[in-house]
Amino acid sequence: MRCEDVQNELSPYLDGALPIEQQKAIGSHLEACRRCAAHLDDYRRIGRTLREKVIERAPAGLQERIRAGLEKEEHEQSRGAPWQSRRFIAQAAALLLVAGLSGAGGWIAATTGSRTPPLAHDVMTAHVRSLLQDNLMQVASSDQHTVKPWFAGRLDFAPPVQDLATQGFALKGGRLDYVGSRRVAAVIYMRRQHVINVFTWPSDPSHPLPSLSQSSNGYNSVRWTSGGMVYWAVSDLNMKELGEFQALLSAA
Ligand SMILES: [Zn+2]
Secondary structure (H helix, E strand, C coil): CCHHHHHHCHHHHHHCCCCHHHHHHHHHHHHHCHHHHHHHHHHHHHHHHHHHHHHHHCCHHHHHHHHHHHHHHHHHCCCCCHHHCHHHHHHHHHHHHHCCCCCHHHHHHHHHCCCCCHHHHHHHHHHHHHHHCCCCCCEECCCHHHHHHHHECCECCCCCCCCEHHHCEEEEEEEEEEECCEEEEEEEEEECCEEEEEEEEECCCCCCCCCEEEEECCEEEEEEEECCEEEEEEECCCHHHHHHHHHHHHHC
16 A cells, blocks of 8 residues: 555544455554554544543533543444544544634644644634534535525625536535635535535635645645635545545536
């Protein structure tokens, strides 16, 4: 396996969520490859920091909820150290959001020591929130002629909506979201079991934004501008396929 592919799958690997052959292939790669093993250590470190620092800093009621979530995961997973899992970290991030602590994104940055720009955290947090708070879609349809008009009257711009089902990226619907202190469109696509949120808002012509791609906590995001709009696509889909998706959307 290529290192890039291994590193893209470390979160589900730690969750034990991959097909058994893939778990084995990644396991043997990790034994042989120091670079990928170091990435795995990073994931474990995130888990430990979460456990040791964040839970202690959380208010009492929230601590209980996080611990309860942790115990539930321990029951559900026979493999050890479930607090390392992406699912748990995402849950804890959502709990912090629900508890009204400022910015789970900043919290994730503090936890991982990453230097992600604030807006990237906003879109990442919005993505996690959409998955965990049952508000993924306000309009659920695979028909772009249903999803696109839904945004009219709710936003002062018209986000592009494409159905890319034949290319393997099925349109699922849309919702309004809140990113960088403004209302934005979120258009939802699926690649296999992976949800892709595409956040869109008008770009500022006086501040052109370079294209950007980055990974954080098992999520990948790409940003680009096109036709006067800023796009952020966020998913736990691997970066290669997310890049293909970006190319398809940009070309459409
Ligand atoms: Zn490697």
